[in-house]
Amino acid sequence: MNAPTQLAHVMPEIKPRPAPPALMDALKSRFGAQFSEAMAVREQHGRDESAFTTVPPPAGVLFAESTADVADAVKLCAQHKTPVIPYGVGSSLEGHLLAVQGGISVDVSRMNQVLAVNAEDLTVTVQPGVTRKQLNDEIKSTGLFFPIDPGADASIGGMAATRASGTNAVRYGTMRENVLALEVVTASGEVIRTGTRAKKSSAGYDLTRLFVGSEGTLGVITEITLRIYPLPEAVSAAVCSFPSIGEAVNTVIQTIQLGVPIARVELIDAHSVRAVNAHSKMTLREAPMLLMEFHGSPASVKEQAETVQEIAREHHGADFEWADTPEERTRLWTARHNSYFAAVQSRPGCRCITTDTCVPISRLADALLDSVAEADASGIPYFLVGHVGDGNFHMGYLIDPGSDDERARAEQLNRQVVARALALGGTCTGEHGVGLHKMGFLVEEAGAGAVAMMRTIKQALDPDDIMNPGKVLAA
Incomplete structure (x- = not known):
């Protein structure tokens, strides 16, 4: 091909x-x-x-x-x-x-230095090549951490460029909320700075937000100032299995609507659990599952967990299985983060076409269950994972890269997932970005007028179209 x-x-x-x-x-x-x-x-x-x-x-x-x-x-x-x-x-x-x-x-x-840690102000400034794990290792001694966790050990520059989020976003937000300031090399080679270390500003256009999520199409990010947070006094993680995906999702919806400040709540389907067990040598129950984490004081963590356990029982969830030690929690979340690679390895030689929609929490069950039914009917191997606490989920279709038919069927499934999300008031990409794959969907989501305005900004800042051309905005 x-x-x-x-x-x-x-x-x-x-x-x-x-x-x-x-x-x-x-x-x-x-x-x-x-x-x-x-x-x-x-x-x-x-x-x-x-x-x-x-x-x-x-x-x-x-x-x-x-x-x-x-x-x-x-x-x-x-x-x-x-x-x-x-x-x-x-x-x-x-x-x-x-x-x-x-x-x-x-x-x-190679631009991988942590330039300044301002623990008193809860900020840190880094070069773009610093990875999220490196950053947390370097600031751990201060009692602080950076919570944005997209799974892969991504670079902070790349996370800012794609407006990444991940498993902790339900409590701590995304890169949009956690980037305070940037240094950027523009398309002419000029170095500019946006934002400050102050928590807020009303000075001029918000250029920081413009570059966060611009996917390299407006400039090259060379320095990032981030919010960081105190390590929680208590952390508790649990696994809960359900008879069906619908009952797991409804547990999440009710948890969020009640205002439980859960730190992480991840959905993985039975296909994903099976792949994770094989890849990570685990023995998780091969059924739809929620992976949860609670942060706070010992008393608040206990209260949160008890509340969610009661909600889960109302939806036929099993009793929580606890990961009480840091080592157990690390093993559990490492297995979750490796679910993509575990799924890919389950079909040797395949490539994965991923969806990345996000919908209002009240419409999550509608979006997700219909997408699962379509995937089941397609005959294409797939897996499902989701940062469902903020309405974001991913279907991964495992295709033979040499099969035009499988690619076409997977892309049709993807289009159906996106169309459903947009109809429900959602977005075509909750965290991965537009890149090449979602340029047409961006027009459907934002409308021709808004995309024309984006194109005007791109032309003004990059008149010769040299910054990562061919991405985000279709020709």
Whole structure:
């Protein structure tokens, strides 16, 4: 299958923009060994965790080590009107990193310093290559932590660029709420700063929010200031199995509507539990399951857990099984985070097409149960996981990458899931971003007028369309 065929449903035509020899010579002269044209390096930076597998790699890869490196590289690319694709750790799921128009991949993984920890103000400033696990390891001694947890050990820069969230979002919010300030290299190579360490501001346009979620299409994020939080006094985690997905979901809906401040509540279906058991050598009951975590004082944690246990019993849930020690909790959540890879390994050689819808909590059962029925009827192997406390769930369709028929059926299922979410007042992407895969859905969700305004902003800030072109906004 060639690249245009594989991408036809999201991008009618790929239009490469070859990097001119003068640019390649200038990059080699300025950066030396930091710049690579080796095919193995280029191929590594030309793929992510999406189902797209046949897009050509970038023309070269720059391993940036400072904001000055990024600014100089962008200036050189701007002079030659050559695309710039920011790269963190490659864990994105919607084709964000693919060099669909060629260009230079700017890898910020070496920009991995925690620059300042202001424990008294509950803020931290980091370079974009810092990963979430690294950040929490480095601030653990302060008694603070950064709660945004998308599962993969993603880079903070990538998490900001995609407006990521994850398992803790139901209590602590997403990157949108937790990024206070940014340093950004614009399409001209200028370095600007947005926001401050203050918790709020009414000064001018909110440029921080503009760049958070822009997926590299407006600039390269080179520094991020984040909110951090005190480690909870008490943490308790539990597993609860249910006879059906519907009863598990209704337990979550009632829990949220009652205002229980649960920190995490994750749904995994029987397919996912089976894959997790095989992958992580666990013995979880192979039935629809909620994984929950409660944060607070010992008394408040006990009260929260008792309340949710009673709600679960009303919906035929089993008694909670507790993970009482930090080691048990880590094992449980590691298994949940590995559910994607566990599912992929359950069908060797497959690729996964993922959905990422989010709906108002009152409509979660409607959206999820109909999506499950459609997947069951399709005959395509699938799995279901969800950050259901905030109405976000993922269907993962495991397809043979060489089968046009399976890809077409999976994409049709995806379109049906998105259409249902939009009809229920939801969104086509709760956390993965638009990338390549959801550009058409963005128009359906936001409307032509809003997307035209986005395109106007893109044109104003990036007139030569060099910042991660071909993503978010369809041509």
